[in-house]
Amino acid sequence: MxxxxxxxxxxxxxxxxxxxxxxxxxxxxxxxxxxxxxxxxxxxxxxxxxxxxxxxxxxxxxxxxxxxxxxxxxxxxxxxxxxxxNAYPQTCQVCGYKAIEKNDPVCGHCFEEISEERMKEKGYNRIAELVYARQLYVFYQDSVEQVDFYKPEVSEDGYEKDKQWKPIIDKEDLLDLRNGIKAEK
CATH class of the missing domain: 1.20.58 (Methane Monooxygenase Hydroxylase; Chain G, domain 1)
Structure with missing residues (x-):
């Protein structure tokens, strides 16, 4: 050659x-x-x-x-x-805000951490299960009808909502949770 x-x-x-x-x-x-x-x-x-x-x-x-x-x-x-x-801040899988800073896996808005370690610690087999559970926790309100996963577009702390983010849960999941809590009382 x-x-x-x-x-x-x-x-x-x-x-x-x-x-x-x-x-x-x-x-x-x-x-x-x-x-x-x-x-x-x-x-x-x-x-x-x-x-x-x-x-x-x-x-x-x-x-x-x-x-x-x-x-x-x-x-x-x-x-x-x-x-x-690889740009920061990155979008939180739980709340949808661009609130995860470099070298800190905890969301600055909802204070949730989505990682393999956290998943195992909480007893889940998949990251999606952890995200689902944490979304139920973060978005739950007594008046489920008023829940808007995409609002506000900018949080009180100044974090911007990622327009391409989609929640895993829906309002029916929140209604099921509310009905389950009421049934326990």
């Missing part, structure tokens, strides 16, 4: 590898899983990069340049994507 081929191979392997690392950082649920995501996404990135290199091996330099340009554009977009997905 001559030097020119080595350069092309490097371009088609290294850039997808770096891109895959950015995606892995964006999708990893926590730091413990980050390394596994790095390996998985890196492997896929290198495979895709080598596939592009292999299929453009006999192509002219201009064609390879176009493919290299596409790979670089994808790289830039992935960096922008991963930067946005």
């Amino acid at each position: 001559n030097k020119r081929e080595q350069v092309w191979l490097g371009i088609f392997l290294v850039i997808p590898l770096i891109t895959a690392k950015a995606f892995a950082d964006a999708f990893a649920p926590d730091e413990k899983m980050g390394f596994l995501y790095d390996i998985l996404f890196g492997f896929v990135g290198v495979l895709l990069g080598y596939a592009v290199y292999y299929f453009t091996k006999e192509a002219k330099t201009k064609v390879r340049g176009v493919f290299a340009g596409l790979v670089i554009i994808i790289f830039i977009l992935s960096i922008a994507f991963s930067t946005n997905s």
Whole structure:
């Protein structure tokens, strides 16, 4: 393999590898899983990069340049994507406010923590079960009819409601809870 081929191979392997690392950082649920995501996404990135290199091996330099340009554009977009997905504050799964700050897993609005440790501590098998239970707790009121999961759009503490957030519970769940509490009394 001559030097020119080595350069092309490097371009088609290294850039997808770096891109895959950015995606892995964006999708990893926590730091413990980050390394596994790095390996998985890196492997896929290198495979895709080598596939592009292999299929453009006999192509002219201009064609390879176009493919290299596409790979670089994808790289830039992935960096922008991963930067946005790791932005803080993050949305609380329980209340929907952007109130989780970096290095603090507790929501600044509802003071709930959603994590694997908390899930196990409370005796749940899935994060969704913990979120469901905590949403019932946070949104429960005696007058369930007045509950609005999406209001206020800005909390008293200044936290903004994430417009893309959706609660797991609905008003019927709150009614069932209220009826269960009344039946116990």
